Amino acid sequence: MRAPFGSYSGSRTTSAGTCMPSTSTSTTVPGPHATGSRAWWCAWQTSKDGVPRVDTHPLTVYQQGELLQLDAERAPAAGSYTWRGELRLWDNEALMGWYRSTEGAVRSKGTMYLALHPHGEHAWGRWVGMSYDGVVVTGWGAIARTEEFAGKVVQDLINADES
Numbered sequence: 001m002r003a004p005f006g007s008y009s010g011s012r013t014t015s016a017g018t019c020m021p022s023t024s025t026s027t028t029v030p031g032p033h034a035t036g037s038r039a040w041w042c043a044w045q046t047s048k049d050g051v052p053r054v055d056t057h058p059l060t061v062y063q064q065g066e067l068l069q070l071d072a073e074r075a076p077a078a079g080s081y082t083w084r085g086e087l088r089l090w091d092n093e094a095l096m097g098w099y100r101s102t103e104g105a106v107r108s109k110g111t112m113y114l115a116l117h118p119h120g121e122h123a124w125g126r127w128v129g130m131s132y133d134g135v136v137v138t139g140w141g142a143i144a145r146t147e148e149f150a151g152k153v154v155q156d157l158i159n160a161d162e163s
Contacts, residue, residue, distance in 0.1 A: 037062040042072065043150035045139030045158055048079040048132060054158070055080055056151045059143060066090075070099065079132060081106045092116070095123055108132070112141065121145065124153050 043056040055075035062069040070085040085099030093116050100109040110129015117123065122144035131137050140161075142153035 040143050040145060041147040041150040042141065042143045043147075043154040044127060044141045045154055046131065046133075047137075047139075048077070050133060053077060054151055054154050056147050058147075061143075068095065068097075070097075072099075081108060083108070085112065087112065087114070095125075099127070099129070106132075114141065114143065122149060122153055124157065 038061055040059045040061055041056060042059040043054055046053060046055055055077055057075040057080070058073045060071045062071070066089045068087040068089065070083075070087065072083045072085070074080045074082050082102045083099050084102050085097055087095040087097035089095055095114040095116065096112070098109070098111050101107065108129065108131050110127055110131075112125065112127045114123035114125035122142055124140070124142040126138055127141045128136065128138045140154045140157040142150045142157075144150035144153060
């Protein structure tokens with residue numbers, strides 16, 4: 001079985017062994033004390049002043065065992081912000097956690113639930129939180145290896161909702 005977000009494969013993978021590869025090596029360090037970081041892309045269904053859009057931006061993920069710490073850059077669209085968050089890997093199939101803006105004047109914060117693709121190619125799910133457009137808002141989100149794929153996953157989820 002291939003580990004989510006990584007290249008480790010073995011006959012038995014524990015949730016702690018599904019680690020993102022370290023950027024300093026070409027292999028994943030499996031096990032409960034695994035560490036590493038890797039650059040990914042994320043995309044989020046959002047809005048500004050009631051106008052819907054999909055924001056994509058770089059995301060650095062630092063992992064130690066089942067805990068993933070997220071450090072997001074600003075998307076190029078107006079009204080975007082930098083943020084940090086944390087996800088915990090559950091049963092090799094789900095990521096659950098939170099995010100918050102790192103900019104003092106931005107009050108955005110909330111929760112995330114993401115399902116993992118069986119081959120670790122991406123994760124997708126929903127965010128719920130406070131944003132510029134409301135106290136409780138929600139949208140689709142995805143994390144993937146490329147900007148284009150992260151955006152496509154979110155757009156496909158939006159399109160499926162509309163049909």
